[in-house]
Structure formats: C-alpha cells, structure tokens
Amino acid sequence: MDLLVVEDDEITSAQLYKLLSHEKYITDIADGYISAKNFLSNNSYALILLDWNLGDGDGLDLLRELRNDYISTPILMLSANIAIDDKVKVLDAGADDYLCKPYSNIELLARIRALLRRENKNKSAKIVIDEIELDSITKDIFSNKEQVNLTHTEFDLLELFMQNPNIVLTRYQLSEHINKGMNNIGISNVIDVHIKNLRNKLNNKKFIKNVRGFGYTIKK
Amino acid sequence: MRKTLKRRLLLILLSIGLLPYLIFLIYILFLSENKILKKTVNEQFLQINSTTNLIQTHLKSIEKEVKFLSTIDILNDLLAEDLDRRILKLIEKKAVDLGTQLTFYVIDTGYNIVASSDKENISKLFKNATSLKNDDGNFVDDEYIYYYSKIFSSFDKDKILGFMILKYSLRNLKQYLISNATAYSYLQNKQSFLALTDRKMFNINFSKNNGSKFEDEYLIVYNNLPEPLNNWYLVYAVDKNVALAFLHDFIYLILFLFPFLIFGIIYASFKYSKQVVVPIVELNDAINHIVKTQDYSQVLKIDARYEIGRLGFSFNEMIGLTSSVLKELENENRLRLERFIRLVEIFNYIIQAENEETCVSMTIEKISTFTNKEVLFSDNESIENENSIQLYVSDFEHRKKVFFGSLVLEHGRLKDASEKDFYYSIATMLTLQIDRIRLIKKTVSESNAKSSFISGMSHELRTPLNAILGSTQYLLSYNDLSEDNQDMIANIETSAHYLLGMVNNILDIAMIEAGKFKIEKEDIELLGLLEDLYLMIKPLADEKGLEFIFKYSDSMKAKIFNDKKTIQQIIINLLSNAIKFTKVGTIEINVTKSNKKIKISIKDTGIGISANELEHLFQDFSQLNSSLSDISKGSGLGLSLSSKMAKEIGITLKLVSDGLGSGSEAILVLQEV
Secondary structure, X not given: OEEEEEOOOHHHHHHHHHHHHHXXXXXXXXXXXXXXXXXXXXXXXXXXXXXXXXXXXXXXXXXXXXHHOOOOOOEEEEEOOOOOOOHHHHHHOOOOEEEEOOOOHHHHHHHHHHHOOHHHHHOOOEEEEXXXXXXXXXXXXXXXXXXXXXXXXXXXXXXXXXXOOOOOEEHHHHHHHHOOOOOOHHHOOHHHXXXXXXXXXXXXXXXXXXXXXXXXXXXX | OHHHHHHHHHHHXXXXXXXXXXXXXXXXXXOHHHHXXXXXXHHHHHHHHHHHHHXXXXXXXXXXXXXXXXOOHHXXXXXXXXXXXXXXXXXXXXXXXXXXXXXXXXXXXXXXXXXXOOHHHOOOEOOOHHHOOOOOEEEEEOOEXXXXXXXXXXXXXXXXXXXXXXXXXXXXXXXXXXXXOOEEEEEEEOOOOOEOOOOOOOOOOOOOOEEEEEOOOEEEEEEEOOOOOOOEEEEEEEEHXXXXXXXXXXXXXXXHHHHHHHHHHHHHHHHHHHHHHHHHHHHHHHHHHHHHHOOOOOOOOXXXXXXXXXXXHHHHHHHHHHHHHHHHHHHHHHHHHHHHHHHHHHHHHHOOOOOHHHHHHHHHHHHHHXXXXXXXXXXXXXXXXXXXXXXXXXEOOOOEEEEEEEEEEOOOOOOOHHHHHHHHHHHHHHHHHHHHHHHHHHHHHHHHHHHHHHHHHHHHHHHHHHHHHHHHHHHHHHOOOOHXXXXXXXXXXXXXXXXXXXXXXXXXXXXXXXXXXXXXXXXXXXHHHHHHHHHHHHHHHHHHOOEEEEEEOOOOOOEEEEEHHHHHHHHHHHHHHHHHOOOOOEEEEEEEEEOXXXXXXXXXXXXXXXXXXXXXXXXXXXXXXXXXXOHHHOOOOHHHHHHHHHHHOOOEEEEEEOOOOOOEEEEEEEEOO
C-alpha cells in the first residue's frame, strides 16, 4: 500500500515517514508542489497526505488540480494554519478528510486506516484482550463475562486502548481523542480521572497500565 | 366680498339718483304751492289796482259830465218852470250814453224835481235833499252815487237856479268787473256787507285798505275804492285750482315719470355696479383659479374699461411676468435637476471603478456623454487657470491632501455658478472615489497583512509543535526507552502540549482582535450542552473532593442560537478555573431564566477575587494571585479570552466576588431563541 506524503517541513515529513513505515506503509515523501506533481505523474498511490502550506505552492491548489484531472485517490489534508482552516472549504475542494496540526499519531493512523477502508476488512467489531471484551457496534463491554456500564468518554478511551495494544498512549493523545479539536490544556488531567474510573468499573486494576505518569497502555 | 361690494355700490348709486329727486318732490308738494299762491296774489293786486284806477277815472269823468251839463244855457229855462223838452231830451240822451242804471234829475231850489230821465219822478220832491251841500259834490246812498252840480243863471252868475243831479248805480261799474268760471270780482260795502254780485260772496274783515285771504277754494284779494266810495271794496276771487293748475300738472307729470325714473336709476345702478363688481369678481375668480391650478400661463379676459380694465391689464401683465419668472425658475430647476440626475448617474458609474485610472477615464467619459464637451485629465500641477479644476486626494499615511491632477475643460470658462458647481461636484466625487479606492486598497492590504500574519504565526508555531509532538509520541509509543529518557521525553511532550494550548489561546485572541474570529451559529439545546460539559468536568471536581452541583428547573427549556464551540470553550474555561482555584467546598452551576434571558451562574467557594483584581481580570496575561511556575494553572489568558469570545458571540460575561476568601461567581447571560 503506497502512500504519498506531501510536506515541506523536513522534520515533520521524516517523523511521518518513520511512523508510517512502522505501520508497514510504503511511503514517498514529496517536499513541495512541483515534487508532488512529479511523484504523481510517475506513480499511483492508495492515499495522499497533503499539507496545505507548501513552500512552492498551495496544497489546496494541488488538490483542485488533481480532482480536475479526475484523479480520485483519497486525500487526507493536513494543516497547521488554524486561521484559514476551513474544513468545509477543504472538503468542498475534494479532500476526503482533514486533520489539523498538531495531531495525535494515533488519530492520524486511525484516519488513514479509515480512508483505506482497512478497518472493516481486517478488524471485527469485537475486540477481546484478556478478560475484557469490547463490541464497537453494540457498544457492549464485558469484563470476566460480566457486562460493564461505561460512559461515552470511558467507552471511547477503552476502545482506543484496545485498538492500539502494546502502544503507549500519552495523556495528550488520549485527551485529543476524547475532546476532539477542543482546546483542553486546562483539563488534560481529566484523563487520569477517567482511567481511574475505568479501572474501577472494569474491576481490573492491571488491565490499563500506568506508564511513568505520562501515559497508559494495555499489553496483549 | 362680492355681495357686500355690489350691494353697497348699488345703494350708493340709488341714493345718489333718488335723493335729489325726492327732495325736489317734497319741495314741490309742500313749499311751492304757497309761493305760487303768493305770486298769484301779487298779480291780482296789480290787477285790482289798475281796475280801481279805471273806476276812479270813470267816476271823475261822470262827475265832469254832470258839471258840464249844469252849465248848459238851456237850463235857464228851469226858472220858468217850463223846462224845455230839449233838456229832457239831453239828459235822456246822456243817460243812455253813460249807463243803464242811472237817472238824471234837475231840481229847483225848492228841491222839486223839474226834469228827470225817469219821467215818473218829475214834479216829485227830491228825497235826498239834505245831503246836498252848498257846493258841487257828491254823496253815496245805498248802492248809488249822487253827483250834483249847482245850476247858475246865465244872466246872473250868482243866482242859483237849482241842481243838476245824477243818480248813478254802482252796478254800472260792471264793465270793470270780471266774471268767468275761474275768477270773478265784485263790489262790497264794508258796513252793510252789501255785495253787488250773483255769485258767492266772502266774509271779509275790511280793516285794511287792501289785503288777501285764502278761502277753501278761492284766493281772495280786496282793495278799497277811492272817494266817494270809501266804504266800498273791490273784491277779486280767483279759483285756487286755476292758480295752482300748472303746479298740479307739473306734479302729476313728475309722479307719472317717477316709476320710469326709478327704473332708470335702478337700471343704471345695476349696470354700473355690475360694471364695477363683475370684473372684480372675475378678477378674483381668475386669481383663485390661478392659485388653485398654479397655472400662471392664463390670460385674464376682463370685459371692462377705465380703471378696472386697467387693473385687469396690469394683472395680466403681472401674471405674465410671474409666469415668465416661474418658467425661468422651472427651466433653471429642470437644468439643476438634470445636472443632479447626471451627478447621481456619474456617481453610480464611477463608484464601480476599482482603480484610479479607470475612475478618471470613466468620469471623463461620462462628462463627455452628458455634456458633449471634451474634458482632459492632466497630472501637470502647473496648470492652474479658469477652465481647470484641480483635484486633491487624501494621503492617508501622512494625513494630508496631495495633488492628484486637473480636469481641464476644453470648451473654456464655465458659464455660471450652477455649471461651476456641477463640475466641482464631479471633481469632488472623483477625488472621493479615488480616496475610497485608496482606502479600500489600504484596508484590504492591512486586513490581508493581519490575516497572513496570523496564518503565518499559526503555521510557524504549529509546524514545529507538530514535529515535536509527533516525535515524542512516536518515541513514547513504540520505543523501549530507558526510564530516564522516557521521563525526559514525557516532559518534552507535556511542555509542548502546554505550549500548544498557549498558542491556541494567543491565536484566538489575535483573530478576535484582527476581526477574523469565526462564528458558526447553530441551534443549541443549552441544558444538554451543559450536562455534557458537567459530566466531562465532574471527574476533576471529584478528584479534588469538591462538591459539584448542576442545578436547573426540570421544566426549563433553554434553546439558543449561537456558536457551540465557543460557548463550550468559555464554559470549560470558567469551570476549570473554578475547580483550579477551589480547595474545599462546592462548585455550583445554576441555570435560571427570566424574560427569555438565560442566566448561567458558576459559583465556587474558592479563593475569591479582590476588588483590585476584579479590575484587571479581563486583561491578557493577568492570571491572578499566582506565578507562571505552576503550569497547571494555565496561561492566564483564559479569562481574557473567554471575555473576548463572549463579546464576539454577543453574550454577557460578568465576574463577581465579595473579595479574597469569599469565593467568586461567573455569570453568563444568553438570549433564548
């Protein structure tokens, strides 16, 4: 599965390359508008991660050109520019999804997976890790076969952990997940409270592990 | 006015016409009769005097006749007592000559009648012998005058033979009297009242020699007769009607003419009053009509002469003048209106110009289309004369006016003030539009500069943060780092996370201040939103052991139409602040509603705010009573940002506190839909 990352910031593109490679995606990096045109004229990609602000051009222009040329490759638009960010504008221009920088890695990967339609094929609605069973469709949770009632936030958090086992999720990633797009620095420690409640409800103190005070993880 | 004037005029004319006539009539009827009668009396006096004289003369001649007869020689025969027949014949003849009723007597000294014209008396004694004086003379007895004269002897002149006597009846004087249908005269004795007339006699008091008297039908004039008729009066009676006949005829004539005269006067009065009033009424009607219709082109047809005709003529002249002045004004107004419309058209046209060059060319184009006159634009500052208009535009940088160019009118000088105004207005519009274009350009570029600054800031700050957070997450998520490294990278992530929050707040403030804050209003069920936020925040309060209460009336509905994200942000800010600054006690959200105003109160039992601090509360970076060392306390931008956001979306945010240690209360007021 080949992905094209169009990003002029070297550090970001390097970091993305590393992340995506880790997830077994074959990734090309284009450092600007012209470079992207070159890559696109020579290869075909399953997904394009397109930064809005390119050194030698505008990501939105490139997006429009591709769509005008009837290239229907899914495009995930990335932008650090909140002032001109307009989700509607981006989606109207033909983007399939949109993510504002800085984004959480987990969120980015989840979006990529969704766009590549891997979620439904490769993952069943039910995830079972240890004695904990989670159904994404029915929203049912069982711990040791016993049904557990969770709040929306708690369910979302547990689902995120179970979809990403063995990965340490930092407090930032978790709060980004439950307060999508909301400026939440004032309440980032609310995550700790939710985890505490979740452990109590699951009646399992060891399922979600504390990682040195900055994050949490579950082990498969 | 019309009736009054006409009536008055009529009245005046009538009185002028009738009054003299009536005075004349009264004069004739009541005064002239006496005058006429008096005049008649005077006339009768003349008549009566003349008649009296005639009678006197007549009587004198008779007396002379008697004297003459007494001297006739043949009377000597008297002595012979045989009076000659010739004497008899003589006196008989004389008697016939002198009148009808007279008798001659010749008596002797013994008063015996010797001869008489009446033979019967002969030889009788003369009755009135005692009245005979020893001289010639006369006497009156009854209605007779007796004239007597001594008869002397022809031989002896001293010897009296007898008397020649004439008995003369006054009736013989009839010839001097008149008697006809309208007047008659008669003789009357004042003592015996004997009147020698067949007709009516009047009872007159004859105390004077002559006089007059008005009887019912007659005018009486009387005069005393001369000697010897001292007791007799000649009386004239004139029929009054005859005297006044002419007068009466005249009165009848006048009375007969009266209706014609009245008619004539009335007719003339009507005619002349009409001649005066009708043109005035017409004039008035015409003026009213003109006032009503505002049609000053009318010409008045005044059918009148003299002053009224001249008035009409003057009025027409005045109206004509007014009409022409009005027309002139109208033309001027039309011209002005035309120019005004053109100005508006030019304004509407050049306001579309987006840059200075097209603005100038559009103006020149419009001027030449409208006026058929060539106008040039010159940027040569030295051109300054009567047919050029210099244009000065604003230099916004230096706040002054600078020369832009001149409009040069090819056709020369401007004719009048109005035309001048026209061109100067165009010039003003042109400069204003150029100012506007420049100002828009400046504003747009300033606005663009702000936008690109914020956008650049956002990009520049977020891109490295993204790199940092992406890397730290990668390292923390996937790599088995040593515990020390893990701690360090976790610190980096926490700091970057905090920094991101700061950046977000600062960018929000920058956007609000640049007027670029985006508001997306939608229908919001406020209680549901608050419930979600309450549940989201509650764990934090629980963690600190604070009581967290959400109070609202069950029956309450609170629908609002506003920006959901911003409201959420504000409420999270306020709630997290309340939790942050409260160590023990309660945090209470209380929603109330009155008059479509929804009040959200967030009350805590925290450290409170001093009066001094309340003043600076909403200033940027003014976190209260704390240092930046404790990053968990936030950036100090929260309240300032919340306040600004609240203002942006049109809701009220107020913070109250009774001072340090007394807790604080944040109050939000929103408008219900």
